[in-house]
Amino acid sequence: MVEGAPQVLIALEQGLGAVVRQSVWAYPTANIAHVVGLAVLAGAVAVMDARLLGLGGATPWPSVVRPTQRVAAVALAVMLATGFALFAAEASHLAQNPVFLVKMGLLAAALANAGVAAWLLRGLAPDAAVPPALRASAGLSLALWLAIAAAGRTIAYV
Amino acid sequence: MLDRRLVLIACLAALAPSAVLGHHGWGSYDAAKTVTVEGPIEVSQFENPHALIKVTAQGKTWSIVLAPTSRMIARGAPAAFIAVGKTVTAVGYASTAAPGEMRAERITVEGKTVEMR
Numbered sequence: 001m002v003e004g005a006p007q008v009l010i011a012l013e014q015g016l017g018a019v020v021r022q023s024v025w026a027y028p029t030a031n032i033a034h035v036v037g038l039a040v041l042a043g044a045v046a047v048m049d050a051r052l053l054g055l056g057g058a059t060p061w062p063s064v065v066r067p068t069q070r071v072a073a074v075a076l077a078v079m080l081a082t083g084f085a086l087f088a089a090e091a092s093h094l095a096q097n098p099v100f101l102v103k104m105g106l107l108a109a110a111l112a113n114a115g116v117a118a119w120l121l122r123g124l125a126p127d128a129a130v131p132p133a134l135r136a137s138a139g140l141s142l143a144l145w146l147a148i149a150a151a152g153r154t155i156a157y158v
Numbered sequence: 159m160l161d162r163r164l165v166l167i168a169c170l171a172a173l174a175p176s177a178v179l180g181h182h183g184w185g186s187y188d189a190a191k192t193v194t195v196e197g198p199i200e201v202s203q204f205e206n207p208h209a210l211i212k213v214t215a216q217g218k219t220w221s222i223v224l225a226p227t228s229r230m231i232a233r234g235a236p237a238a239f240i241a242v243g244k245t246v247t248a249v250g251y252a253s254t255a256a257p258g259e260m261r262a263e264r265i266t267v268e269g270k271t272v273e274m275r
Contacts, residue, residue, distance in 0.1 A: 020206070024227050027206030089206065157186070 005092035017088040027089060034082040038149055041075035044068040045145050052117075052130050052138035060126040069118075099158050103151035110144040113137055187251040187261050195220050195260065196247045204230070204237035211240050213248065221259045222248045225274040235265070235272040244268065 001013060020026045050056070051064040087094055094100045117137040124134070200219070201212035209224040224230060224240070240246065250262035264273045 022205055024206075024231065028226065028228060031207075 002092035002096060005095065009091040009095050012088050013091040015088075016085065017091055020085050020089040026085065030082040030085040033078055034086060037075045037078035037082060038152070041072055041079060042145055042149060044072035044075060045141060048072065049138040049142045052134055053142075054130065054135070061121075061124070061128075061130065062126045065121065094155070097155055097158060099151050099154045103148055103155065106144055106148045106151060110141065110148060113140050113144060117141065186253055186255040188254050189251050191251070192249060192263075193252050193260055194247065194249050195222065197245065199240055199242050199244050199246050202237070202240045202242050204240065209240065211246065211248075213246060219258060220248075221256075222246075222250065222265075223259065223261045224265065229274075230272075233272045234270070235267075239267055239270075239272070240265070250274075 001010065020030065045068075048065050048068040051059070051061055056064065117134060120131070120134045120137065124131070130138075195213050195215045197213045197215040199211050199213060201210075203210045204227055206227055209227055209230055211222045211224065213220050213222060224235075225233075230236065230239070244267050247266040248260070248262045249264050249266075250260045253259040253261065262274045264271055264275075266272075
């Protein structure tokens with residue numbers, strides 16, 4: 001518990017956080033699921049972004065992007081749920097961790113970028129070439145998610 | 159062109175951290191100097207990601223970081239092993255980042271030594 005932390009963080013740390021910390025299996029289970037969720041999410045995102053960047057151009061983009069979008073959405077849901085549990089366990093400390101704050105900023109950027117990409121894809125014909133804006137978004141997506149992964153692991157070392 | 163893209167993607171993927179459990183870095187502890195702290199346990203938190211006890215020795219109160227609870231239990235050190243009031247001898251390394259914090263390599267309670275690593 002960090003002295004003088006916002007009340008909402010203290011409440012979270014003393015409520016759900018205490019449950020997560022005091023259970024023998026909750027924290028490691030959330031930790032493992034978070035890492036496995038990352039593997040699935042990053043894999044799906046990499047396949048999706050690679051296609052939008054031009055890899056496998058002979059396959060119509062919806063055949064690659066639509067299924068991987070669904071996989072990524074499920075993995076993201078797992079990551080958000082387990083990430084919230086891990087955050088709750090040490091909420092007041094993590095809120096002061098600079099790398100955690102950077103990670104949350106990168107996450108917000110990645111989600112906004114995914115929204116932009118989804119919007120750009122709406123008007124794109126299945127056999128159309130991927131326009132430059134969408135390629136840029138795909139490249140940014142790859143960079144952001146890998147940076148989020150790196151930041152996530154770095155939280156424990158600062 | 160295609161090959162270059164593949165190489166680029168492989169390089170980016172290699173930057174992603176390997177999936178490891180564990181919480182604190184080894185680097186932020188002074189592993190060159192072993193610290194031994196002996197005294198009664200004043201605070202005992204049998205919690206994840208690491209159990210923690212507080213012990214005062216020679217006028218200095220140490221926060222002693224132990225192991226995840228599943229490992230503690232597996233090695234015969236459940237919550238009762240580090241109950242408040244018991245005398246503990248903790249051998250470990252002082253944190254270079256957080257003053258008064260040490261990471262225990264092993265603890266001894268009532269003649270029984272348990273490795274934390």
